[in-house]
Amino acid sequence: MVLSERSSRQSLIPSFLYSPSSAVGGARSVGLERLILARSGVGASSLRPSSPAPVAPDSGSPTTFLIPAPREKIELYSPQFYAACTAGGIASCGLTHMAVTPLDLVKCNMQIDPTKYKSITSGFGVLLKEQGVRGFFRGWVPTLLGYSAQGACKFGFYEFFKKYYSDLAGPENAAKYKTLVYLAGSASAEVIADVALCPMEAVKVRVQTQPGFARGLSDGLPKFIRSDGVLGLYKGIVPLWGRQIPYTMMKFASFETVVEMIYKYAIPTPKDQCSKNLQLGVSFGGGYIAGVLCAIVSHPADNLVSFLNNAKGATVGDAVKKLGVWGMFTRGLPLRIVMIGTLTGAQWGLYDAFKVFVGLPTTGGITPAPAAATAAAATVPAA
Numbered sequence: 001m002v003l004s005e006r007s008s009r010q011s012l013i014p015s016f017l018y019s020p021s022s023a024v025g026g027a028r029s030v031g032l033e034r035l036i037l038a039r040s041g042v043g044a045s046s047l048r049p050s051s052p053a054p055v056a057p058d059s060g061s062p063t064t065f066l067i068p069a070p071r072e073k074i075e076l077y078s079p080q081f082y083a084a085c086t087a088g089g090i091a092s093c094g095l096t097h098m099a100v101t102p103l104d105l106v107k108c109n110m111q112i113d114p115t116k117y118k119s120i121t122s123g124f125g126v127l128l129k130e131q132g133v134r135g136f137f138r139g140w141v142p143t144l145l146g147y148s149a150q151g152a153c154k155f156g157f158y159e160f161f162k163k164y165y166s167d168l169a170g171p172e173n174a175a176k177y178k179t180l181v182y183l184a185g186s187a188s189a190e191v192i193a194d195v196a197l198c199p200m201e202a203v204k205v206r207v208q209t210q211p212g213f214a215r216g217l218s219d220g221l222p223k224f225i226r227s228d229g230v231l232g233l234y235k236g237i238v239p240l241w242g243r244q245i246p247y248t249m250m251k252f253a254s255f256e257t258v259v260e261m262i263y264k265y266a267i268p269t270p271k272d273q274c275s276k277n278l279q280l281g282v283s284f285g286g287g288y289i290a291g292v293l294c295a296i297v298s299h300p301a302d303n304l305v306s307f308l309n310n311a312k313g314a315t316v317g318d319a320v321k322k323l324g325v326w327g328m329f330t331r332g333l334p335l336r337i338v339m340i341g342t343l344t345g346a347q348w349g350l351y352d353a354f355k356v357f358v359g360l361p362t363t364g365g366i367t368p369a370p371a372a373a374t375a376a377a378a379t380v381p382a383a
Helices: 032-039 079-099 101-112 120-131 133-137 140-169 171-176 178-209 217-228 230-234 237-266 276-310 316-323 325-330 333-357 370-377
Strands: none
Touching: 079 101, 079 140, 079 333, 101 120, 101 133, 101 140, 101 178, 101 276, 101 333, 120 133, 140 171, 140 178, 140 217, 171 178, 178 217, 178 230, 178 237, 178 276, 217 230, 237 276, 237 333, 276 316, 276 325, 276 333, 316 325
16 A cells, blocks of 8 residues: 655654545545554455455545644644644743742742842752752742743734734835834733733742742642632732733844844854754844843832732732832842843743744744735735
């Protein structure tokens, strides 16, 4: 029997489960058991005596279980494209935030109790003395779940809104005012992403900054709801928007701009002629620079979120009064610059690595031709 040609891109699904390409066009499918036996060296002739008569495609009998063969390349702006971007966002945000849980733990405690946690090194020393090595990863479960959900919405909806606003503006205006498109798309995506993040962020901060409150998510979430109610999980949503929306606008707009400048001024070779490793290196470098800018812009709101989620019944006025304006801008900032710079660089690196893995181009650095943009727009239904 004739098998379909092997895809140039390796799939995680075993190749013997793929249906042949002709099956998509309406040809009769080959049974899974025949494929397995054929791969084992059993000839088709040995199957004829005991094989049932072939069933016509329109006979109404249940079809044999087959998985469609993977496509060579995901079409831009198709449902598969947005699904891939969503999956990449989950991997990039969830894993990176979980990896820097020790830094985040020290940062939150420096914001809440600066007299006890006076510096980065002394903060780690206090945590090690009081809670041991395991204490460095307290709150990692709500961190992983919360930022995975946020990453899914952040990256998936950013790609959607960037395309949507570009279509509204038209090819000429979209190219002329591309930075505004990046800002609007990222802000719209982050509004949705923070709704997904907020409950887990509230539990995380309470677990990390109140010793003895809970061991983690399983006992911390019920205890938080009993104490503050379900709506208490969203008590910090406005400060969270205040922190994350400027952060994400800076993260995406500056990344797109920095990457474009790198390819324009620092690398003489056009992006499409660069190796994938070089492109991923540019993604990490552009992401790190963007992360430093993000940390500075969003830090006052980050202090507010930590203060409000730690103190029951606290208000924004209470936070400003206790922290002071200077303290809101500077308390814990050096550590956050290191953490967010590394975090954002790693996120863009992982996100673009996932896109390359599924056959998509890396983000930024090139403006699509008007004809290509028009053709891609035809694949998206009008809103």
